[in-house]
Amino acid sequence: MISIFSSPARYTQGMNATEILGREMAGLGLEGPALIVTGKSALAQLADTWKETLAEAGYSFSIHNFGGECSLAEIWRIRRAAEALPARVIIGAGGGKALDAARATAAELDLPFVSCPTLASTDAPCSAVSIIYTEAGLVAEVRILPCNPVLVLVDTRVIVQAPARLLISGMGDALATWFEARACAASNAQNLRGGSSTLSALALAELCYRTLLQDGAAAIEAARTRRITPAFERIVEANTLLSGLGFESSGLAAAHSIHNGLTVAPQTRAFYHGEKVAFGTLVQLVMEESPFPEIEEVLGFCLQAGLPVTLAQIGLQELTGETLEKIAERATQTGESIHNEPFEVSSAQVTRAVLRADELGRSWQGRLHGTSRKA
Numbered sequence: 001m002i003s004i005f006s007s008p009a010r011y012t013q014g015m016n017a018t019e020i021l022g023r024e025m026a027g028l029g030l031e032g033p034a035l036i037v038t039g040k041s042a043l044a045q046l047a048d049t050w051k052e053t054l055a056e057a058g059y060s061f062s063i064h065n066f067g068g069e070c071s072l073a074e075i076w077r078i079r080r081a082a083e084a085l086p087a088r089v090i091i092g093a094g095g096g097k098a099l100d101a102a103r104a105t106a107a108e109l110d111l112p113f114v115s116c117p118t119l120a121s122t123d124a125p126c127s128a129v130s131i132i133y134t135e136a137g138l139v140a141e142v143r144i145l146p147c148n149p150v151l152v153l154v155d156t157r158v159i160v161q162a163p164a165r166l167l168i169s170g171m172g173d174a175l176a177t178w179f180e181a182r183a184c185a186a187s188n189a190q191n192l193r194g195g196s197s198t199l200s201a202l203a204l205a206e207l208c209y210r211t212l213l214q215d216g217a218a219a220i221e222a223a224r225t226r227r228i229t230p231a232f233e234r235i236v237e238a239n240t241l242l243s244g245l246g247f248e249s250s251g252l253a254a255a256h257s258i259h260n261g262l263t264v265a266p267q268t269r270a271f272y273h274g275e276k277v278a279f280g281t282l283v284q285l286v287m288e289e290s291p292f293p294e295i296e297e298v299l300g301f302c303l304q305a306g307l308p309v310t311l312a313q314i315g316l317q318e319l320t321g322e323t324l325e326k327i328a329e330r331a332t333q334t335g336e337s338i339h340n341e342p343f344e345v346s347s348a349q350v351t352r353a354v355l356r357a358d359e360l361g362r363s364w365q366g367r368l369h370g371t372s373r374k375a
Contacts, residue, residue, distance in 0.1 A: 004195025022057030172278030205246030261331030309361030
């Protein structure tokens with residue numbers, strides 16, 4: 001199999017990075033006019049800066065207020081606005097759904113896409129993937145697009161304004177990167193670009209995990225006090241760049257399939273993507289029969305960060321056998337990334353692993369509160 005590494009053309013991160021957006025776009029040879037697809041929060045924080053930086057670089061632009069859901073209807077509305085301008089580049093600014101809708105529209109129109117995330121809550125900003133939802137909020141399709149963003153610009157002055165829980169959720173998403181990449185390498189599974197992983201992608205995935213362990217606690221404290229520290233900058237990079245390159249160029253495995261399975265239970269919908277992926281990572285390690293010291297390291301990290309390690313922590317304190325069966329069936333349906341594991345996976349295996357992961361998590365919670373019991 002041919003190895004493929006996929007990445008944005010440029011990644012720019014730092015405090016007040018939005019101030020050089022126009023300069024960065026010009027340096028990449030991008031032409032205007034630009035259509036900015038933005039959520040309300042991003043617009044309130046960045047409208048004045050966009051006006052200044054884009055004017056300095058000679059770009060005219062128009063604003064499209066994102067409707068809140070990355071649906072086919074919203075993509076159609078963005079497309080109409082882009083064609084009416086007519087836009088030569090599309091900029092997405094906001095959370096994951098706003099970026100996904102802008103990215104999908106840019107792909108439909110064969111326009112370059114600039115990704116300006118205002119959260120570090122997932123690893124999607126660098127990717128060429130858009131998740132399309134129904135108007136009711138259910139996943140309709142996952143689009144693998146031809147091109148990554150030409151520019152990913154991450155303004156940590158904006159990122160630090162978000163609730164710390166969102167940064168922590170991003171850490172949960174990033175936590176899976178190394179373990180899923182490792183599984184895909186072991187099975188020689190295809191990555192999201194249809195090739196096998198490169199050594200560089202695996203190295204970045206492992207660096208992502210090591211950065212979480214080293215800087216996670218300090219970054220969370222900085223986020224809670226809204227301070228931009230070196231640890232905070234490194235975790236934003238891990239959540240956004242290292243995890244983004246790692247997952248797209250190495251591949252996904254069981255952790256994200258477990259997340260997808262958990263979404264069939266309505267009780268989990270109040271929890272963020274990365275929170276459910278963190279529990280899915282624990283399930284994956286149990287299913288792989290990973291060395292217990294490694295599982296302990298992940299449990300310790302999650303407890304320190306405030307990421308879920310039990311079913312109760314993702315709303316499933318009263319999990320019925322019927323619901324668990326539905327979760328396992330959804331996680332193992334044809335085409336799911338759980339089949340990238342280096343062994344055959346059944347729904348029965350997933351059921352056992354979910355219950356064992358929950359047991360381990362409850363045991364470690366007990367230790368944390370001084371009521372240890374043997375796992």
